[in-house]
Amino acid sequence: MFSAENSLIFTCRYGMMPGKKGVAMVGLMSAMGVEMALLQEQMTECAHQEIGMDTFVSGKLYGQDAVIAVCGAGKINAAICAWNMIQHYHPQWILNVGVAGSGDDSLEIGDLVVGTDSVQHDMDTTGVGDPRGYVSKVGIVRFPCDPVLRDRLLAAAREVAGDRVQAGTIATGDQFVSDPEVKSSIHALFQAKAVEMEGAAVAHACWMAKVPYGILRAISDNANGDSPRDFPAFAAEAAEVSQRVIFHLLRQGERP
Ligand code: ADE
Numbered sequence: 001m002f003s004a005e006n007s008l009i010f011t012c013r014y015g016m017m018p019g020k021k022g023v024a025m026v027g028l029m030s031a032m033g034v035e036m037a038l039l040q041e042q043m044t045e046c047a048h049q050e051i052g053m054d055t056f057v058s059g060k061l062y063g064q065d066a067v068i069a070v071c072g073a074g075k076i077n078a079a080i081c082a083w084n085m086i087q088h089y090h091p092q093w094i095l096n097v098g099v100a101g102s103g104d105d106s107l108e109i110g111d112l113v114v115g116t117d118s119v120q121h122d123m124d125t126t127g128v129g130d131p132r133g134y135v136s137k138v139g140i141v142r143f144p145c146d147p148v149l150r151d152r153l154l155a156a157a158r159e160v161a162g163d164r165v166q167a168g169t170i171a172t173g174d175q176f177v178s179d180p181e182v183k184s185s186i187h188a189l190f191q192a193k194a195v196e197m198e199g200a201a202v203a204h205a206c207w208m209a210k211v212p213y214g215i216l217r218a219i220s221d222n223a224n225g226d227s228p229r230d231f232p233a234f235a236a237e238a239a240e241v242s243q244r245v246i247f248h249l250l251r252q253g254e255r256p
Contacts, residue, residue, distance in 0.1 A: 026065070027093065029068070030071070031071055032070065095214045098242060101177050133189070166193055172198060220239075
């Protein structure tokens with residue numbers, strides 16, 4: 001499912017116009033094209049730029065200057081894309097948006113999770129005495145999401161999905177979680193509400209560059225034995241819910 005068809009097909013409503021230089025932008029990143037497609041459809045005044053293997057589309061989203069990118073699955077793809085976005089577009093904040101497996105049984109497919117913080121659940125130097133998830137050099141386990149962005153996201157998510165919204169830790173690793181024991185151990189270690197493959201890598205890049213970041217995920221599967229079937233069945237539907245929240249956030253016209 002994490003395949004080439006996930007790359008953005010850059011149809012943009014008003015064709016190709018150069019992006020403005022020196023204007024503060026919001027940055028939006030997802031792993032798969034389906035997680036960004038509706039947002040991209042709404043973008044106007046688009047300009048495209050290839051950097052390495054990533055394509056960035058900058059333009060206007062509901063009157064705001066924005067840049068979007070589809071990074072592919074996994075932490076390294078996400079970190080490289082986030083870093084390039086930061087260096088070339090200088091976004092005032094970056095939001096990682098998309099789908100995830102549920103981190104505990106209180107969540108159902110279609111529910112939303114707004115990140116309070118993110119962890120790299122597969123980062124493991126416990127053998128030399130570090131806590132699980134500890135990221136050397138940075139020196140932390142939990143990457144806190146920007147509190148203003150988190151609260152704005154929560155408000156927008158509740159407008160869209162009512163009480164089917166939770167805030168909590170997002171656990172990231174280079175692994176599609178489909179084993180309930182793996183899910184339980186991630187939950188026991190980090191009390192994760194969602195498991196996915198990019199959020200904490202975007203956070204890591206943002207932390208190093210001092211760029212505020214946020215994560216919004218809609219649940220596409222329960223990170224268990226049903227996931228190989230549920231993920232392809234529900235990913236598009238869940239991705240639509242998460243993008244509706246971003247519409248809401250941006251339409252408010254306020255920059256977090
Ligand atoms: N993204 C969506 N579902 C996922 C899962 N079960 N594991 C990791 N990433 C996911």
